């Protein structure tokens with residue numbers, strides 16, 4: 001059904017996350033600190049705490065040649081590929097396939113010493129925001145992951161501490177049409193990726209441990225994931 005029980009929440013969160021992702025990290029005065037750089041990838045964070053817990057918002061901007069936003073979102077959303085690129089994943093369960101572009105996931109992530117193991121339940125929604133209104137507007141593909149409850153999996157019932165997150169993978173494809181009118185090849189395309197994430201680690205974890213983990217894990221994740229998409233798509237026809 002086009003309108004399922006989570007539809008209004010998903011619609012609101014997606015609109016809010018797309019607007020947030022499209023805001024640049026602005027000039028240095030806006031509180032965004034550049035903390036990792038690798039080629040075209042720039043990773044920023046803001047230092048924020050909620051009830052004494054580190055919930056540093058993260059925003060990464062990356063430009064990857066040879067792939068499209070549709071392809072990035074396809075491999076990010078689809079459960080069947082996740083174990084290939086998500087290295088901190090211990091267990092992933094699709095609790096519900098709500099529609100062909102909306103799933104409910106339960107994930108347990110590998111324990112990161114000295115903190116206790118974490119799990120998370122989130123809905124994941126894949127959406128194409130075409131620019132058919134104004135031609136030169138951005139053609140956006142996005143996946144938004146947002147924590148939610150599930151009656152069969154109450155928080156902190158087992159060994160894992162429940163975390164809460166909102167993640168937005170927002171992509172814009174750029175095409176440089178070949179001069180001689182030849183068909184568009186992967187050499188003529190690139191994808192501008194904006195990845196935003198806010199993770200509330202649930203139970204207490206030392207700020208120094210969390211910040212060290214984020215500093216190590218986020219750049220590794222985005223590099224590994226984008227390399228995975230490049231490798232998966234290199235011999236396939238372009239998914240626009």
Ligand SMILES: CCCCCc1ccc(-c2ccc(S(=O)(=O)CCO)cc2)cc1[C@H]1C[C@H]1c1ccccn1
Pocket residue numbers: 086088107109112115116118120145163165167197199201205210213214217218221
């Ligand atoms: C003491 C550590 C507490 C927090 C551990 C933890 C759990 C989940 C997550 C997480 C869960 C989902 C997503 S996603 O973008 O929706 C993709 C689908 O998997 C992303 C990151 C992050 C972290 C933090 C390690 C940090 C970290 C950062 C990037 C990758 C892995 N780990």
